[in-house]
Amino acid sequence: MTRTSTKHFTREKLLDQGVALIMERGYHGTGLQELLAGVGVPKGSFYNYFASKEEFCAEAIGHYIEPFIQLLEGYLARPGLDALAALKGYFRELIEELERRGYQGGCLLGNLIGEIGDTNPVCRAALRGAVHRYRDTLERGLARAQREGTVRADLDAGVMADLLADAWQGALLRMKVEQSTRPLEACIGGLLDGYFKAS
Template sequence: MSENPKQAQTRELLLQNGLELFNRQGYHGTGLKEILAAAGVPKGSFYHYFDSKEHFAVEIIHHYRALEFKRWESKIKGSEGDRLAEMRRCISTLIDEYDAQEQKVGCLIANLSGELAACSPYFRSAIQASSEEVLDLMEADFATAQQQGSVRRDLPPRALACLFWDAWQGAMLRMKVNRSTTPLRQVAELLFDNLLKAPHN
């Protein structure tokens, strides 16, 4: 049975408020009462959509991934220009957004990976699936950039995607510790201006 507009709106409200709280305070640091209060939703309505807080967290991971993919693809996929330059522009915009955050909360997937990956197979599977989809997306972008001649061809696109993702995740952790986006800017500069570029660029 499909949800009516009001039900869909309530579910979206819960997910969005839960996303913000989990990203700022962590899964274990956020109580169900706090989520309900932020969303202005009664407890009974929560259990209409989600079986448990654990189920809710997994749905938030899916929700966040869908939002980020939609935003990335809207900026990248319609572009006919240099794909590597477009990727760098999007990453720079993202860093600027993190810079505006007082607490430098960063990426939800990165945050929950550190907190929840070892907690249960349920969490680990959801986080791994989200990470793999990010890698799929980046692999396709690097493949396009290789065809355009702007990215090195001695490594497969998947390896380049893994290099970027792993370096980015490490820089995310340093950003939270340092309360500064400098690690992100350093990683972006090293990768885009040196390690990823084709030798003749």
């Protein structure tokens, strides 16, 4: 492995570990020494990989959201699956995974928006970018469902995508309090099987 690829591999491990720690302890509760120790990186080496804790968190946000976008795009690309069924399948997989994890964590974006969304400009920009990327992917799926005739056409797909993303974040918070997937199921069922569905 070359020095460049080794550095990239270590950087990815730091981001993986950072996402896990931030999910568990929040931005302020995540210490750099603990992060480095978890990956086996020598003390004091953090700044070889990231310019600051803020920039690290901003990159962790992008690192976190990418698999969710890829999973959603994967569902939308499945042959023989219409867009509405793809969206339902995607959210069903997320709900099942959250149930397996015992309702822990929720969403890193929602957690960080609540903790530092209005106080940390670097992370706020990264959060806004991640939320918009996710929302835009939902919009593409809903727009296709409109063309396929399974989702109502009298509402803008972007408006519906905003509502779906916002309602899902709220349902994730409620899930933590209720220790149940019922808020998630009610959110997705109420929108994809109810309000958004073509009559």
